[in-house]
Each structure stands twice: as structure tokens, then as C-alpha cells.
Amino acid sequence: MNYSDFFKMIPEASLIAILIVLFVADFATAKTEERKWFNPLASVLLLLNTFVCLYPMGTQNLFGGMYETTPAVDVMKAILSMGTFIVVVQSRVWAAKSGKEAEFYMLIVSTLLGMFTMMSAGNFLMFFLGLEMASVPLACTVAFDMYRKNSAEGAAKFILTATFSSGVMLYGISFLYGQFGTLYFADIATKMQATPLVIMGLVFFFSGLGFKISLVPFHFWTADTYQGAPTTVTGYLSVISKGAAAFTLLSILFHVFGDMMEYWHVLLMIVVVLSITIANLFAVRQNELKRFMAFSSISQAGYIMLAAIGNNWANSVAALSYYVLIYVVANMAVFTIISVVEQNNGGKTNIDDYNGFYQTNPRLSFLMTLAMFSLGGIPPFAGMFSKFFIFMSGVNGADINTTMGAWAYGVVFIALLNTVISLYYYLKIVKAMYIVRTDNPLPTFKSDCNTKFALAICMAGILLFGVCSFVYEWIAAAV
Amino acid sequence: MSWILTVFVIIPALMLFALWVAKNDNQVRGVMVAGSTALLIGAIWLTVYFVQQRNAGNHDAMLLTNSVMWFKPLNIAFSVGVDGISVVMILLSAIIVFTGTFASWQLEPMKKEYFLWFVLLSSGVFGFFISTDMFTMFMFYEVALIPMYLLIGVWGTGPKEYSAMKLTLMLMGGSALLVLGILGIYYFSGATTMDVMELARMHAMPKNIQNIFFPLVFIGFGVLGALFPFHTWSPDGHASAPTAVSMLHAGVLMKLGGYGCLRIAMFLMPDALEMWAPVFLVLTTISVVYGALSACVQTDLKYINAYSSVSHCGMVLFALVMTTQTAITGAILQMLSHGLMTALFFACIGMIYHRAGTRDVRYLGGLMKVIPFLAVSYVVAGLANLGLPGFSGFVAEMTIFVGSFENAGTFHRVATIIACTAIVITAVYILRVVGKILFQKIPNKKFYELHDATWDERFAIGCLIFCVAGLGLCPLFFENMIMDAVHPIFDHIFTYIPNLGNL
Numbered sequence: 001m002n003y004s005d006f007f008k009m010i011p012e013a014s015l016i017a018i019l020i021v022l023f024v025a026d027f028a029t030a031k032t033e034e035r036k037w038f039n040p041l042a043s044v045l046l047l048l049n050t051f052v053c054l055y056p057m058g059t060q061n062l063f064g065g066m067y068e069t070t071p072a073v074d075v076m077k078a079i080l081s082m083g084t085f086i087v088v089v090q091s092r093v094w095a096a097k098s099g100k101e102a103e104f105y106m107l108i109v110s111t112l113l114g115m116f117t118m119m120s121a122g123n124f125l126m127f128f129l130g131l132e133m134a135s136v137p138l139a140c141t142v143a144f145d146m147y148r149k150n151s152a153e154g155a156a157k158f159i160l161t162a163t164f165s166s167g168v169m170l171y172g173i174s175f176l177y178g179q180f181g182t183l184y185f186a187d188i189a190t191k192m193q194a195t196p197l198v199i200m201g202l203v204f205f206f207s208g209l210g211f212k213i214s215l216v217p218f219h220f221w222t223a224d225t226y227q228g229a230p231t232t233v234t235g236y237l238s239v240i241s242k243g244a245a246a247f248t249l250l251s252i253l254f255h256v257f258g259d260m261m262e263y264w265h266v267l268l269m270i271v272v273v274l275s276i277t278i279a280n281l282f283a284v285r286q287n288e289l290k291r292f293m294a295f296s297s298i299s300q301a302g303y304i305m306l307a308a309i310g311n312n313w314a315n316s317v318a319a320l321s322y323y324v325l326i327y328v329v330a331n332m333a334v335f336t337i338i339s340v341v342e343q344n345n346g347g348k349t350n351i352d353d354y355n356g357f358y359q360t361n362p363r364l365s366f367l368m369t370l371a372m373f374s375l376g377g378i379p380p381f382a383g384m385f386s387k388f389f390i391f392m393s394g395v396n397g398a399d400i401n402t403t404m405g406a407w408a409y410g411v412v413f414i415a416l417l418n419t420v421i422s423l424y425y426y427l428k429i430v431k432a433m434y435i436v437r438t439d440n441p442l443p444t445f446k447s448d449c450n451t452k453f454a455l456a457i458c459m460a461g462i463l464l465f466g467v468c469s470f471v472y473e474w475i476a477a478a479v
Numbered sequence: 480m481s482w483i484l485t486v487f488v489i490i491p492a493l494m495l496f497a498l499w500v501a502k503n504d505n506q507v508r509g510v511m512v513a514g515s516t517a518l519l520i521g522a523i524w525l526t527v528y529f530v531q532q533r534n535a536g537n538h539d540a541m542l543l544t545n546s547v548m549w550f551k552p553l554n555i556a557f558s559v560g561v562d563g564i565s566v567v568m569i570l571l572s573a574i575i576v577f578t579g580t581f582a583s584w585q586l587e588p589m590k591k592e593y594f595l596w597f598v599l600l601s602s603g604v605f606g607f608f609i610s611t612d613m614f615t616m617f618m619f620y621e622v623a624l625i626p627m628y629l630l631i632g633v634w635g636t637g638p639k640e641y642s643a644m645k646l647t648l649m650l651m652g653g654s655a656l657l658v659l660g661i662l663g664i665y666y667f668s669g670a671t672t673m674d675v676m677e678l679a680r681m682h683a684m685p686k687n688i689q690n691i692f693f694p695l696v697f698i699g700f701g702v703l704g705a706l707f708p709f710h711t712w713s714p715d716g717h718a719s720a721p722t723a724v725s726m727l728h729a730g731v732l733m734k735l736g737g738y739g740c741l742r743i744a745m746f747l748m749p750d751a752l753e754m755w756a757p758v759f760l761v762l763t764t765i766s767v768v769y770g771a772l773s774a775c776v777q778t779d780l781k782y783i784n785a786y787s788s789v790s791h792c793g794m795v796l797f798a799l800v801m802t803t804q805t806a807i808t809g810a811i812l813q814m815l816s817h818g819l820m821t822a823l824f825f826a827c828i829g830m831i832y833h834r835a836g837t838r839d840v841r842y843l844g845g846l847m848k849v850i851p852f853l854a855v856s857y858v859v860a861g862l863a864n865l866g867l868p869g870f871s872g873f874v875a876e877m878t879i880f881v882g883s884f885e886n887a888g889t890f891h892r893v894a895t896i897i898a899c900t901a902i903v904i905t906a907v908y909i910l911r912v913v914g915k916i917l918f919q920k921i922p923n924k925k926f927y928e929l930h931d932a933t934w935d936e937r938f939a940i941g942c943l944i945f946c947v948a949g950l951g952l953c954p955l956f957f958e959n960m961i962m963d964a965v966h967p968i969f970d971h972i973f974t975y976i977p978n979l980g981n982l
Contacts, residue, residue, distance in 0.1 A: 423648065424644065427647065434632065435632045473552060
């Protein structure tokens, strides 16, 4: 074993360093009210980590193929690291109030470490290790408000489904091992053949990851967990963990099961159409904003996976990474606002509570509107660009004269029609804030500076990441 | 010189910024007047420049072209360029935005926010007309649509939430079809460019593929052009919208539909016309006649005008699918003419409603005695609408029906004759309403206290009447510009379907 390999896993090494720094800083100082520097410390470290991820590593194979790094993975790591940075920035008030600030940051960083490992894995065991490393601390953060009943309920649901899906996935992986006698991605890819055993393995593996991305029909835990989890954690769940799992799924489908494309394309098409449509129909009926965002995120997951329907790897991964980036800023903006409203108004998270919000808090409602427009895919905000590129990559290379090509166009068509439904429910929030008149809207309040800072970053992303084409071009050039 | 067209997007962007920092109503008004005047001057300059260039013998299909690569990996460029059609559309938009500013002079509450969305909408409109890249066009198209939701939802009247949602969702449904159409055109033309002119020159799509994507694009734009049966957003939306928004929507936004149908659907997929033209001919004929008939039975002034818009905008699409050069020229003229006169109409209706407190024909009467200026303007708008010679409507409808009759197919002739009846029906509903609300006895004592138009309203209406009459009295100036642009488009279509739309 070559020990110098450790120094080549720079993003992971840097996350471990952050963990150690946070740990030492936590137990070396007294946990008092004056410890105001802790959140800035964690934020700055994560911001540094984002830049570390941007450091060009090239394509490397470490530990005999257990760990692989490619430019595409680095880009995705940078995006997720930036997202985590936003999560940490906006979590200050809530985390400080919970009295377990340091623990929260450490748990978040360790889930991120797990996700990085999972994305860089070159072997199914390594992949599974990363996945579990991400899931277990995540369950702890879901249960972070431990005296709130539905936080505990959400965590229980989360951990049970996570375990169950891991089991299903392991079962699928064992099929693959039985067929090929190896767990290395590269070896499996060269030996790939579509025997019934492999197809079973693929389906089980796919279902396992489907739970993590919360695609329909593996989505049942999502609404309760998202509602129960602290709002900050919900934001983290909906963008970071989803993005990482989606990227890994795309990567494994293309690189390991590349020769079985026609099989998993069928699977994906069904799942994507179901996810988008069913989640949209459920979202329409929600009154609780966090549940609503849960269904919205299921449907967004469907859009994310639309990228995998195309058959050009570079195009698909660029579209997916870009979509996740835009989704991170737009969704974090929404969750930051939900969180700040919740904290200032005694936990109000119903859509009806937002009636007349514009009269009392014009700035926040304007930002919320922009975020909703971006999620709904309205130009000139970034969401429209990412949606358009996802659709573009979805039909890339599809020949409408063949059955699969026609289906690809059909799926994109259904997804497009669904954007209308999704616009309907995103506009419902806008309607509540701007149009519905009420006698007692939420009172005017001042946001803390961390919230303002997080929102400023998100808004810059929503306004600029689309129009400034270099963001997409940078991603497309890197992958 | 080549950057000059982007001014039409930059000015609204600057206006947005200025509105954002504006502190009080007067500053907001100042920004709006300055900005919309600048746009109007720009549009007039563009028209003069364009005519000069053409007279000087510059016969490029697009003038003032410029192209900057935007998303290089996806071949998306920010390409701009104008031909005669875009120039008149830009001029129309500038006039409507200018007059719309004055028509919403007294608007309350939240003037600043109102104008923010209003300017965002107009930036979308201008951007759409200057673009020659499919993606950019689509982007601006959507930019123009979404502010409508808030403009109607917040500042509208009547069942505004329902109307705003219906309008937004139907138009977004149309644009969903459009995305698929654009993707199809892009990929089946070799996935090398999104530039409309370049795609037309390559003409690389096989006919069966065109047959699949043509209806998507045509209906996608047709929804905005009030194509039957996708027109139902229009009456509700217009009836609930505030005055200036109705003006801008009926005056300019609905024109995006016709423009897109011609520029993307017909220009890029001419082969598909052979299969689809008859289908759309039937639908548009229904639009024309059904819109006019529906207007006859309405009692709300805005509904009457909205259905009249369905009929007139249907005429635009009707003339386009007739595919003769004269008819297409007529279609563009109709877009221009309808834009101006319907804006005038909505302005008058809005102002009458603002005073009388009702738009219901049954409760209005004798307005000529109390508010003569608005009443006369209403008569002018009505007469222009029913196509009285001397106003723009006559020129446009005449060209359309002459052009349509040039198409010698029996089917086309029959459709033309049926559509012609709309002229008569229009006269029925216009004259009836004019007689009822302007000349009969005053039904309500409150009406005696109505005051006539204020200076800002007079100014807005005066400008529009000037334009409507100007277009009616000397149509040749614009007709030449339009003909000049229609000619190459028609030639292109004619190359691929020589046996359609010819004598």
C-alpha cells in the first residue's frame, strides 16, 4: 500500500482536517454564550474546503482502484461543499440555541465526508462505506431537536428506510459479485453482460439509491422526515445529500452499467415520470411549507435524473452538476427564509401563515418570490437555464424514429408539462405573500446577519449563475 | 453599430435598477417617462435607419446583426438582428410601453412594484423581437409572460387570482410545447446552432420530423396568439388585468405568438405546412368567427374587446397559414394595427371603468354628454376595430382578405369567405355597444358628476389615435418595410412547398 496516496485525496483530507480542528476547538474552549466565533470558524473552513475542491487533481486512481477522482467529481464536490457552507452560515442562530452547535457542524462535515467518499468510490464496498458514513450522522442531525416529537419521528423514519434501502442495495451488490467475482467498477464494466442475475442486481442497486434520492416509488419517508427535521437539516437533506446520491447514481449507471443502457433507460424513464408527476400532484395539496418543499424536492429529483436519460456522459453530467448547483442556491434560499420566519414567529411553517407577508416583510417576500421563480424555471433566473439544459441533455442523441428515442422525447414532454403544474404550486406561495389579503400577517422582524449573508449568496447565485454563462461553461469544460 | 440593438434590453435593465432605488412616486414616474421615451426614440431611430439602409441598397436579410457566443458547449448564442417585421414590432412595443406608462399614471397602490414588473415584461418583449437565436427568443418570451401573473393578480379587478393563474398556466403550457419544439429543431438540424437564419439556410430537418415538431411550435406560440381552442385565457386575463397591462398584453404580447409562428414554425419547418396548414386553417377560421360571435353576446366591455382580440389575432394566424405573400404581409400589418387599436380600446375602457365604476354595458349609457373626450376616443377605437377606411384596421384586413383570396384552393376560398363574415359581425357588436353606452339616456345619476380625461390620459389616448390614423392614412411606408421582410421568408417557404399558397 502506498501511503502517499492519502495525500492525493485532497478534498477528503481537508474535510478530516476540518473535523479535527472543530473537535479540538470545541473541547478546548468553554461552551458559553460568548463563543460567537464558532460559526464563523466552521463557515470559513468550509469555504476554504470549497476552494480546495477546485484544486485541479486530474484523473487519478488510488489504492489500487478503490478510490478514483475525476474532474467531474471535483466539480461536484466543490458544489456540495459550497452548499454545505451556505447551510452552516444560515444555521447559526438555530444551532446556537440548540446548545450543541459544535456537534451539529461536526455531524454535517462528517456526512459530507461520507458523500465525498461515495462519489469518489471505485469499488462497491468503498461506495457502500461512504453511503453509510453519510447516512448515520445525517439521521442524528434529523433528530437534532430531540425534544420535539416529530423530529424524533422523522429521524426514526429516516434511519429505518436508510437501513432498509442499504439492505436492498447490498443484496443487489451481492448479485453483481456473484456474477462477476469482483466489486471493482472498472472490472465489472469490462465484463458487463445483461444476464438475469445482473439485471436483478441492477434493479436492487437502483432501488437502494432511489431511496436516498427519494424518487417515486421510494419516496414515502421524505415528507415526514422533511417536516420533522429541523429546517436547516431539511435544507441540507434536500439539496446536498440528494445531489451527491444523484451524481453517484448517474456516474455508476454510465460507468459500470454503460453496456446495459437500454435496460436502465427504461427503468429511469418510468421512475422519472412517476417522480415528477406524482410528487407534483401531492405538492399541490400541501399546506405545510416544509412538506410542500419535500414533494417539490421529490419532483426536482425527477428532473435531476432526467439528465441520465440522454446517452452522452459529458453532456449529462454537466447538466446534472449545473442543475444541482442552481438547485442548491434556490432551495437553500427558500429554506433559509422558512427557517428565519420559523424562528421569529414561534415555529410557523404553514403556507397560510405567509398570507400578506409582503405587507410586513417586503424584502424577504421578494427574495422568496425570486427563489420560487427559479425553482419553477422562470427566466432570467438561473432555474430556467438549468431546466432547459437538463431537457437538452435528456433528449441528447435520441432518435425519434426509434422506440427508445421516441420515449425519451415523450418523457421530456411529460416533464415539460409538469413544469406547468409545478409553476402552479410555486405561484401559490407567491400568491399567498403578494395577493391574499389578511388582517394579521406575520409581524415585521429583522433577520440576523448570518441569514442575510446566506440569502445574499443564494440571490447572487439565482441572478447570476444562469445569465453569466461562464458558470456552465466552467462545469462543462471541467467534466 | 452592431451593439445598438442591445440598447432595447439595456434600457429596461437600467430602468429596473433605477426603479429599485427610486424613493417616491415622482421618482418612479420620472424613471418611467425617461426610460419609455428613450425606448420610443430608439425605436423611431431604428425605423428611420432601417429605411435608409434599405433605400441605400442594403438587402441583407437581417440588419444590425451581432452574435456573441453565450453557452458555447450547447451552441447557444446571444444573436440579435432585425428585419422589417421586427422593426415595426419594436416600434409598436415602444409606442405601447410609452402610452401604457401614462395610462397607469394614477395607479395605486404599490406603484413602484407595479412598474418593476411592467418594465420586466417590456424587456422580455423587446428582447424577443431583437433575438434571432431560438434559445434567447424563448428566454425573453418567458420573461415577458411571468410578470403578467403578478400584474394581474395584485393590481387586477374581479376574479383576478383565477384569471392570473389561468393565464399564466395556459401560456406556460404553450411554452412547454415550445421547448420540445426547439429541442427537436436543434437536434434534428444537426445540433450545431440555434440561430434561426442559419437553421433556415441549412434546412436539415427531414419532412417526417418537421411534421412532428411543427404543431408543437405552432400551438406553443398559437396559445399566445389566441388560437382556438387555446384562447380561453385571453378573455379572463384581459378582463381582470389593469388598464395598461391589458394594453400591453393585447397590444404587444399576443403579437409574440404570431411572430413566433412565422419566424420559427413556418420559416424553419415549411415542409410541414403541407400536412398541417389545413388543420390550422380550420382552427384559425373558427377563432376568427367564434371570437366575433362571442363578442356579440358579452356584456362586459373588456370581455367584448377581449373576444374581439381573439377574433383579430385569429386573423393574424389565419393569414399566416394561407401562405401567400400578400396574406402574410397582411398578417404583420394586422399585428401592428391590432396592437395599436386594441391598446386604444383598452385604454378607453379602463378610463371609463375607472370613472363609472362599472364596465357592464347594461348599466352604462349617455357617456357622450358627460365625458365627451373619452366617448369620442371610444368611437374612434370602435371604428378602427371594425375596419373603417382611414384607420389601420381597414388596411390590414383588406390586405389579409385579398391575400387569402389569392390562394386558389377551394378549401382556402371557402375558409376565406367564412372568415370574411367576421367583418360584419364585428360591425354588429361594435356599433351596438357604441350606441348603447355613449348615446342613450344616462341610467345613473352618479354619471352626471363624472369628469373627463386628465392630461396624462389625454396624452396617452392622443398618441394612440395619432398612430392608428397615421397607419390608416399612409400605410405604404410600413407596408413596404413589411413586404421587404416577408419576401425572403415567403420565398424560402415557397421553395419547399411550391404547390401551396399560389395561384
